[in-house]
Amino acid sequence: MALTQARTMPGVLELLPMEQVALQGMLDTIRRNYERFGFLPIETPAIEFADVLLTKSGGETERQVYFVQSTGTLEKAGRPELALRFDLTVPLARYVAEHEHALSFPFRRYQMQRVYRGERAQRGRFREFYQCDIDVLGKDTLSVRYDAEIPAVIYAVFSALQVGPFTIQLNHRKLIRGFYESLGIADGEQQTRVLREVDKLDKRGAEAVRTTLAGVDFGLNTEIIDRIMAFVALRSTSLQDAYAQLDALAGDNASLHQGREELRQVLDLLKAQGVPESHFALNFSIARGLDYYTGIVYETTLDEHPEIGSVCSGGRYENLAGNYTKSHLPGVGISIGLTRLFWQLREAGLLASSESSVKALVTLLDESDLPHYLQLAAHLRGAGIATEVVMEPGKLGKQFRYANRAGIRFVLVLGGDELAKGVVTVKDMRKNEQFEVPRADLVQTLRVELEQAEVMNAVFAPTEIQSDRNVS
Amino acid sequence: MALTQARTMPGVLELLPMEQVALQGMLDTIRRNYERFGFLPIETPAIEFADVLLTKSGGETERQVYFVQSTGTLEKAGRPELALRFDLTVPLARYVAEHEHALSFPFRRYQMQRVYRGERAQRGRFREFYQCDIDVLGKDTLSVRYDAEIPAVIYAVFSALQVGPFTIQLNHRKLIRGFYESLGIADGEQQTRVLREVDKLDKRGAEAVRTTLAGVDFGLNTEIIDRIMAFVALRSTSLQDAYAQLDALAGDNASLHQGREELRQVLDLLKAQGVPESHFALNFSIARGLDYYTGIVYETTLDEHPEIGSVCSGGRYENLAGNYTKSHLPGVGISIGLTRLFWQLREAGLLASSESSVKALVTLLDESDLPHYLQLAAHLRGAGIATEVVMEPGKLGKQFRYANRAGIRFVLVLGGDELAKGVVTVKDMRKNEQFEVPRADLVQTLRVELEQAEVMNAVFAPTEIQSDRNVS
Numbered sequence: 001m002a003l004t005q006a007r008t009m010p011g012v013l014e015l016l017p018m019e020q021v022a023l024q025g026m027l028d029t030i031r032r033n034y035e036r037f038g039f040l041p042i043e044t045p046a047i048e049f050a051d052v053l054l055t056k057s058g059g060e061t062e063r064q065v066y067f068v069q070s071t072g073t074l075e076k077a078g079r080p081e082l083a084l085r086f087d088l089t090v091p092l093a094r095y096v097a098e099h100e101h102a103l104s105f106p107f108r109r110y111q112m113q114r115v116y117r118g119e120r121a122q123r124g125r126f127r128e129f130y131q132c133d134i135d136v137l138g139k140d141t142l143s144v145r146y147d148a149e150i151p152a153v154i155y156a157v158f159s160a161l162q163v164g165p166f167t168i169q170l171n172h173r174k175l176i177r178g179f180y181e182s183l184g185i186a187d188g189e190q191q192t193r194v195l196r197e198v199d200k201l202d203k204r205g206a207e208a209v210r211t212t213l214a215g216v217d218f219g220l221n222t223e224i225i226d227r228i229m230a231f232v233a234l235r236s237t238s239l240q241d242a243y244a245q246l247d248a249l250a251g252d253n254a255s256l257h258q259g260r261e262e263l264r265q266v267l268d269l270l271k272a273q274g275v276p277e278s279h280f281a282l283n284f285s286i287a288r289g290l291d292y293y294t295g296i297v298y299e300t301t302l303d304e305h306p307e308i309g310s311v312c313s314g315g316r317y318e319n320l321a322g323n324y325t326k327s328h329l330p331g332v333g334i335s336i337g338l339t340r341l342f343w344q345l346r347e348a349g350l351l352a353s354s355e356s357s358v359k360a361l362v363t364l365l366d367e368s369d370l371p372h373y374l375q376l377a378a379h380l381r382g383a384g385i386a387t388e389v390v391m392e393p394g395k396l397g398k399q400f401r402y403a404n405r406a407g408i409r410f411v412l413v414l415g416g417d418e419l420a421k422g423v424v425t426v427k428d429m430r431k432n433e434q435f436e437v438p439r440a441d442l443v444q445t446l447r448v449e450l451e452q453a454e455v456m457n458a459v460f461a462p463t464e465i466q467s468d469r470n471v472s
Numbered sequence: 473m474a475l476t477q478a479r480t481m482p483g484v485l486e487l488l489p490m491e492q493v494a495l496q497g498m499l500d501t502i503r504r505n506y507e508r509f510g511f512l513p514i515e516t517p518a519i520e521f522a523d524v525l526l527t528k529s530g531g532e533t534e535r536q537v538y539f540v541q542s543t544g545t546l547e548k549a550g551r552p553e554l555a556l557r558f559d560l561t562v563p564l565a566r567y568v569a570e571h572e573h574a575l576s577f578p579f580r581r582y583q584m585q586r587v588y589r590g591e592r593a594q595r596g597r598f599r600e601f602y603q604c605d606i607d608v609l610g611k612d613t614l615s616v617r618y619d620a621e622i623p624a625v626i627y628a629v630f631s632a633l634q635v636g637p638f639t640i641q642l643n644h645r646k647l648i649r650g651f652y653e654s655l656g657i658a659d660g661e662q663q664t665r666v667l668r669e670v671d672k673l674d675k676r677g678a679e680a681v682r683t684t685l686a687g688v689d690f691g692l693n694t695e696i697i698d699r700i701m702a703f704v705a706l707r708s709t710s711l712q713d714a715y716a717q718l719d720a721l722a723g724d725n726a727s728l729h730q731g732r733e734e735l736r737q738v739l740d741l742l743k744a745q746g747v748p749e750s751h752f753a754l755n756f757s758i759a760r761g762l763d764y765y766t767g768i769v770y771e772t773t774l775d776e777h778p779e780i781g782s783v784c785s786g787g788r789y790e791n792l793a794g795n796y797t798k799s800h801l802p803g804v805g806i807s808i809g810l811t812r813l814f815w816q817l818r819e820a821g822l823l824a825s826s827e828s829s830v831k832a833l834v835t836l837l838d839e840s841d842l843p844h845y846l847q848l849a850a851h852l853r854g855a856g857i858a859t860e861v862v863m864e865p866g867k868l869g870k871q872f873r874y875a876n877r878a879g880i881r882f883v884l885v886l887g888g889d890e891l892a893k894g895v896v897t898v899k900d901m902r903k904n905e906q907f908e909v910p911r912a913d914l915v916q917t918l919r920v921e922l923e924q925a926e927v928m929n930a931v932f933a934p935t936e937i938q939s940d941r942n943v944s
Contacts, residue, residue, distance in 0.1 A: 003795065003796055003797065003798070004523060004524055004527045004795050004796055005524075005796070006524065006565075006566045006567075006569035006570040006793070006796040006797065007521065007524065007566075007570060008516075008517055008520065008521075008566075008570070009517070009519060009520070009521060009554060012517040012519070014515075014516060014517060014567070015514070015515070016571060016574050016575075017512035017513065017514055017575070017581065018512075020512070020513045020514050020515060021512065021513060023515075024513050032856075035829050035830075035858045036853040036856065036857070036858050036859065037853060037858070037859070037860075038830045038833075038858055038859055038860030038861075040489035040490075040492070040493065040828065040829060040830065041489065041492045041493060041496050041829070042487070042489055042492050043486075043487070043492060043495075044480075044486060045480055045481070045484040045486060045600050046518060046556075046586065046588075046600065047481060047484070047538070047556075047588065047599075047600060048480065048481070049479065049480075049481055051476060052476055052477075052478065052479065055476045062543065063543050063544075064542070064543070065542070065543055066519070066540050066541065066542050066554075067540070067541050067542075067543070067546060068538050068539070068540055068556070069538065069539050069541070069552070070536070070537070070538050070539075070590030071534065071535050071536070071537060071539070071590065072535075072590070074539060074551070074552075079546070080541070080546075082481060082538075084518075084519075084540070093478075094478045094479075094480075095478075095486070097478035098478040098479060098480070099488060102488055103488075103489070104874060104877060104878055106863070106864070108860065109489065114518065116518075116519070118542030118543065118544070127519070128517050128518065128519060143863050143864045145842070145863040145864070146863055149861075149863070152850070156853070268843075269842070269843070269846060271843075272842070272843035272846045272847060273846045273847070273849075273850050274847065274850050321478070323475065323476050324475055324476055324477070324478040325475065325478065326475070356512065357507050357512060357513070358507075358510045358512065361510075370617070370741070370744070371740075371741070371743075371744035374741060374744045374745045375744060375745070375746065377745075378624070378745050378746045381508040381509060381628070384504075384508065385508070386507045386508045386509070386510055387508065387509070387510055388509075388510030388580065389510075389621075391578070391615050391617040391618055391621070392578075392615045392617070402576060405576060406576055
């Protein structure tokens, strides 16, 4: 029979089992921290009605949508009725509008699912990828205090993910608008054009951007350009410096004033929540989705890997679901593009070396003792220790090599001697130590070792706990 | 602006947050148990090449496939190049063939993802649903011992899911074939036709089936029909009875002999693993996918809800990935259709009443004390207790009502008195008790209560541990 070549479409990241263990660990860590902050889970279908998904998008988004058709509708003309979600924000808007009366507001939800984009395939861009989102939605209003809770979540998540030092960058759309207004760039469209230009600083360099801003398209004078360049270069270096930078901002129109006050409140509450000042900073160059965000905006960067860019972004928006409901639903949220982050960490060699989710391997010495091996495995599994039993005969050395290759930490040997003495011989593959332990103590012994390993892995994680020492 | 109606397509089960908490709990329980038995996670893309997905299917499967097109390919004629997976078995075959040289065999994988079928919408049938699968795959051969491990996993999973008493039903395709051969029904196609007819017993009733088997299409005599009806009526009532029923089987051709021997081995090893004999039984009426399974077959039914049908099914197959590789890959596995099971449990009122994943609510009494509330929340979150803070002012009674409606167990009050005394007032909404606890003891106090609740919830769960008491 002719074989079909087994292959996945370009632009997906399919992982080997040990890599999947690592990704699953990251998903678990993110979820655990989202839940600790009181966010509730939702999941939405991957397939939505196309007219629901594409209400406000058009343009780039629509070009990247995957349409879906069952066989029965293939022959029909026109655009298919169904499509795959391309983010979790539009489905959230649809969900909240559809279930509005069954939800309590402020509605705090997390959602961790894959999304689909028919992008041109290129290295590091994915057509199917995980997004891990949180949002808080208010009915009519939502306190700026929630804007301060989001960075505390980001801090908890990225501390627990152990990806090295990171900085949560803060800016505010109203402050940006007020700043440009104070420079006489009051027209919204002109502001947007300037922002787009300034956003090219990294790519084009300061001189090129200055030249463009001074040129015929913008016609800004040198003093204005100097002030813009100084503004977008600002990075606060401490909490005190952040307050000082806000105080020092020239101009005092209403928009700038409001942005400044809200950022001050956020800074106050970040401190109250114990987020270390080393982990956040004002950065006035951050703009993000220009037609979407209306208040605070966040980006998070890895200090030692700026080339990765923002690993977690979001902000405050004015009204989530205006296409589906007359209710006014302001919100604030963030998204982690986990598939891309995972890929980048792997590329940068930052993924912790994988130990398997399987912790113990029971070896097969004598086939007639198989019932004993299975009982030992049942004992360990009952105590929550993931255990595999070698079921088919083979040399003991081969069984050890398998455990080694598979990243299984403990290899258990239960020979005639051990059975007679009521003990188990344990080889700790990580420490390269071998010891005998009474059967009755086995679970406890392995648990202590496994928990120690977890604590070692989580050495950066429980900073939340450390910060609590300041609590009254 | 005209509003778009927020709606999901028919045939999807979208849950409210508290229901999602319950579903997530079931997903976690299944995963935890799959991992305990040493299965490794994989995930595959939802979108596959259509020619890869549809190699061997055709017919019913192909009619239910959702095809996928990016906007750019919409205008092209012909069948789209991409499609959504309709199960996890075909993607597993593709995965193993594609990554064969990077995997260790026997390869033990679990996979819990959604699958898509463009079925006619009807109550209780879903177009998007979770499957939770495990499979063990051998290279060239796979010991029958693995056939005995699968029911031990089923037992652990369904004990932990707390869905009431259940029975794992066992049968064997070779035993079935041998039985019919011994009756002179040796032709494979004729066997299949008889099996299809017998499979209608529940729907058509015994008399109708007997009449058909005696009629012109089959022409079987009364004695043969009696023996068939007795065979498919068999249910073993204990382990001893199961052995006796196997011994008592008339006929002794090679196929029947092999099926009988393999079932005996499985029974031996189920006992060794501590699976209680109350939870499994021989049931010779089970056939399952006739052209796919070649050895043992499993179905699992809830004793008090037979109307739900099998909640977990699977079996042994001869060669998984023959369409993609020349390697011979026998395997054994099961699938839990979780979305349908969840829906059925909800319909039957069997879902445990939902407590939120959020465990504590910090109330807002005095706005100037907000930093204290946030510090308290940070303290609890650092200790792993999921905590929400009321951020916007409101009457205390309203805050309590919110906690009650939201299923949050502990409401924490930190007023001026409490702050002065270094205590927190805790209202336990579940027990309807209120008490004061020193700040330093708060985490420990809540943890004890929450862990007790978990033990209460898991009262049926740790039967694996109980069964270990029999261990030498």
